[in-house]
Amino acid sequence: MTQLLLFNVTNGLIIGAFYVLMAIGLSLILNLSNVINFAHGGFLVVGGYLAFALQPYLGFWGALIAAPFLTAIIGWAIERVLIRRLYGRDPLYSLLLTFGLAFIFEDGTRYIWGAQGKPVGIPEALARPLSNSLFFITGYRLFMVGVVAVTVTLLFLLLRYTRSGVRIRAGTLDLETVAALGINVRALRSLNFAVGIFLAGLSGVLAGGQLGLEPTMGASVLMPSFIAIIVGGVGSLAGTLVGGLLIGVASGITAVFLPAASEAIMYVLMALVLMLRPRGLFGEEGLLT
Amino acid sequence: MTAAAQVEGMGSESTRRFAAMAAIWIALALAPYWMPYVGGYTALGTRVLVLGLAAMSVNFLLGFTGVLSFGHAAWFGLGAYGCGLLLKFVAHSTPLALLAGTVLGGVLGGLLGALIVRRRGVYFAMVTIAFGQVFYYIAFQWSSLTGGDDGLRPFYRAPLHFGFVTVDILQNSTAFYYFVLACFAAAVGLMGFLLRSPFGRTMVAIRENERRARFLGIPVELHIWIAFTLSCFFAAYAGALYALVNNFADPRGLHYSQSGDFVMMAVLGGMRNFWGPLLGAIVFVVLQDYISSITINWQIFIGLLFVLVVLFFPRGLLGYLQQRRRA
Numbered sequence: 001m002t003q004l005l006l007f008n009v010t011n012g013l014i015i016g017a018f019y020v021l022m023a024i025g026l027s028l029i030l031n032l033s034n035v036i037n038f039a040h041g042g043f044l045v046v047g048g049y050l051a052f053a054l055q056p057y058l059g060f061w062g063a064l065i066a067a068p069f070l071t072a073i074i075g076w077a078i079e080r081v082l083i084r085r086l087y088g089r090d091p092l093y094s095l096l097l098t099f100g101l102a103f104i105f106e107d108g109t110r111y112i113w114g115a116q117g118k119p120v121g122i123p124e125a126l127a128r129p130l131s132n133s134l135f136f137i138t139g140y141r142l143f144m145v146g147v148v149a150v151t152v153t154l155l156f157l158l159l160r161y162t163r164s165g166v167r168i169r170a171g172t173l174d175l176e177t178v179a180a181l182g183i184n185v186r187a188l189r190s191l192n193f194a195v196g197i198f199l200a201g202l203s204g205v206l207a208g209g210q211l212g213l214e215p216t217m218g219a220s221v222l223m224p225s226f227i228a229i230i231v232g233g234v235g236s237l238a239g240t241l242v243g244g245l246l247i248g249v250a251s252g253i254t255a256v257f258l259p260a261a262s263e264a265i266m267y268v269l270m271a272l273v274l275m276l277r278p279r280g281l282f283g284e285e286g287l288l289t
Numbered sequence: 290m291t292a293a294a295q296v297e298g299m300g301s302e303s304t305r306r307f308a309a310m311a312a313i314w315i316a317l318a319l320a321p322y323w324m325p326y327v328g329g330y331t332a333l334g335t336r337v338l339v340l341g342l343a344a345m346s347v348n349f350l351l352g353f354t355g356v357l358s359f360g361h362a363a364w365f366g367l368g369a370y371g372c373g374l375l376l377k378f379v380a381h382s383t384p385l386a387l388l389a390g391t392v393l394g395g396v397l398g399g400l401l402g403a404l405i406v407r408r409r410g411v412y413f414a415m416v417t418i419a420f421g422q423v424f425y426y427i428a429f430q431w432s433s434l435t436g437g438d439d440g441l442r443p444f445y446r447a448p449l450h451f452g453f454v455t456v457d458i459l460q461n462s463t464a465f466y467y468f469v470l471a472c473f474a475a476a477v478g479l480m481g482f483l484l485r486s487p488f489g490r491t492m493v494a495i496r497e498n499e500r501r502a503r504f505l506g507i508p509v510e511l512h513i514w515i516a517f518t519l520s521c522f523f524a525a526y527a528g529a530l531y532a533l534v535n536n537f538a539d540p541r542g543l544h545y546s547q548s549g550d551f552v553m554m555a556v557l558g559g560m561r562n563f564w565g566p567l568l569g570a571i572v573f574v575v576l577q578d579y580i581s582s583i584t585i586n587w588q589i590f591i592g593l594l595f596v597l598v599v600l601f602f603p604r605g606l607l608g609y610l611q612q613r614r615r616a
Contacts, residue, residue, distance in 0.1 A: 030411065034410075034411055035411075036411050036414060036415055038549075082596065082600070085600065086599070089603070090357075091357070091410055091411045091414065092351070092357050092414075092552070092556070093599045093603060095357070095359065095411070095414060095552075096549070096552060096553060096556060096595055096598075096599050097595060097596055097599040097600075099549045099553075099595055100591070100592040100593065100594070100595025100596045100599070101592065101595075101596065102592070103588045103589065103591055103592030103595065104588075104589050104592035104593065104596075106588065107586050107587075107588035107589040107592065108589060110586070111586050111589070223418075223419060223422050223545075226415055226418060226419045227419050229415070230412075230415060230416060230419060234412055234415075260430045260431075261430075263426050263430070264423065264426055264427065264430070267419065267420065267422070267423040267426075270416075270419060270420075271404065271420075274404050274405065274416065275404060278407060278408070
């Protein structure tokens with residue numbers, strides 16, 4: 001029993017780490033641009049399939065690096081052409097636009113690569129289970145967590161110590177003042193959007209290695225990412241980090257006792273947080289409420 | 290403009306409104322007769338009415354209170370399941386089934402609404418999306434009751450008894466159209482009455498300037514909660530009708546992509562206009578019907594429609610026409 005519980009907690013943390021990677025990208029975009037990026041799952045799919053297409057030429061490691069960058073470039077272009085026009089308008093419009101983009105990405109990948117699942121091959125060394133006696137976790141899953149940990153740490157360092165990072169954080173709190181100080185807010189938002197999409201693309205490659213690729217895979221991780229943000233508190237990246245891990249572990253533990261409810265538990269958690277602490281665990285009062 | 294001319298102008302304005310109203314209702318009442326000539330069929334008309342009502346329920350909140358709920362499919366779908374479950378397990382009665390669906394969706398919507406009315410803007414939208422999905426998972430997982438992914442079946446709409454006469458609405462699609470039209474008219478009439486009432490004016494005041502409304506002593510949260518709950522009841526009622534249309538309820542009716550379709554219908558038709566969502570539903574359903582009959586990748590085109598409407602017709606068709614007339 002203890003072993004089973006421990007296994008599921010570990011598993012939950014791994015899934016949670018994956019949610020974190022998605023949710024932090026969403027959160028970055030939401031905080032600075034006030035856009036709920038419904039197409040975030042779509043960008044994940046694009047990232048995964050790009051890796052699949054690039055792998056024969058670049059190998060797994062090359063694809064792991066190149067695919068997220070390409071996805072970020074696509075995201076950057078879409079921000080420049082479409083989403084930028086909607087800043088300052090009712091958030092309804094960016095929501096609908098990205099909702100439409102999600103349809104286009106999902107069906108577009110289905111059109112190009114087919115509805116059948118596609119594998120992203122992973123290096124032999126990562127595919128082996130770590131230990132057969134204790135419990136079954138492949139090296140790849142641990143590798144995923146490692147990539148997430150490194151990426152998130154890097155992101156937090158960039159936000160803390162680089163000029164653009166500080167501007168992004170300042171813009172989250174008060175964009176008008178940042179603009180008044182002569183900073184190019186348009187470029188800042190584009191950069192921020194591209195960074196968020198980079199994370200989605202990276203999630204896509206990682207998920208592809210674990211579960212294989214399907215055009216619909218983006219939609220299924222979108223909701224947990226939303227919940228991670230709401231639980232952690234809108235406006236706080238650290239909150240999103242905690243929120244993602246928390247719902248991952250909660251659904252891991254629930255899977256032991258009541259497998260059918262492992263998805264529902266996230267929503268219960270969200271309802272509880274909204275009742276007891278409406279701004280979310282780390283959210284700042286007055287921001288976006 | 291002189292005062293007399295102004296009065297005259299207002300007179301023609303209200304005449305025009307009356308004419309438009311009459312035209313809409315006559316067109317709806319005669320739909321089974323003119324639709325075959327433009328390539329439609331009665332069942333399509335019934336579906337448009339029901340989905341249009343759902344879009345109007347979303348717009349009751351979005352267009353007139355300015356609150357964006359992106360999770361209305363949940364209440365719509367709960368209405369469908371409430372209706373279907375009653376018909377399947379409890380009683381073979383269409384009015385009771387409608388009532389059961391409406392109450393199920395409306396009450397649950399009102400309860401959850403109480404949790405979230407303090408949220409605004411994108412945050413409100415996000416929370417409604419996420420909560421909406423709860424019911425999708427429940428319908429999906431609880432397959433012993435709901436049939437899971439396969440949907441809830443079999444159940445059939447029961448004939449209507451009016452004491453001296455019984456109307457078969459199962460086989461006779463024209464009779465069923467008129468039944469749905471009557472249900473639609475009742476709901477739309479109530480909606481219009483609510484919007485013209487002091488309560489409806491207050492909703493618009495909140496939309497236009499929430500802070501000012503608050504300073505005037507209007508309990509904003511309470512009003513938003515009431516508007517949200519009413520809108521959930523309307524959506525659930527539409528959902529219950531939808532279960533009758535299909536003799537079927539499935540989890541996809543609860544999914545957030547369905548919510549997106551409703552919001553799209555409202556925006557496409559014109560969300561500042563009472564009849565906009567119905568027009569949006571007509572265009573959306575007919576387009577979807579047509580595109581999905583010629584290509585399996587119809588989702589790409591629906592996605593493109595979303596993008597194009599947002600970029601070029603943000604006020605919707607009716608808003609665009611009004612703008613052009615003024616110009």
